[in-house]
Amino acid sequence: MSTKNIIASVVFASVAAISGQAMANDNPHLQPVNTPSQVSRAEVLADLQIYRESGLQAVEQSETYGYDVARRQEAQAKYAELRRSPYYATLVKRFGGTPSATTVAGR
Known part of the structure; x- marks a missing residue:
């Protein structure tokens, strides 16, 4: 076996080992x-309906989100x-x- 064949075999084995390791990391289990x-x-x-009706969705998607604290607190109170x-x-x-009894009272 020539030196080129030995080097090619080592390189091939290294690539195969690295590829196998990479595939093992993708194990879906x-x-x-x-x-x-x-x-x-x-x-x-x-x-979701209550979130929209309370105005909380509008507050959270507005450009003033984080600045209009009073409006957000009002919407959160109405949502609750x-x-x-x-x-x-x-x-x-x-x-x-x-709905169960805890569904209405629990949140």
């Missing part, structure tokens, strides 16, 4: 697994009030869910 949510789709949709109200349970039912 080592990736984080998302656990199922405890919140139903209807609850998410109801929460709507979230605790029976209106939230009504929205959950409208979106096809069944």
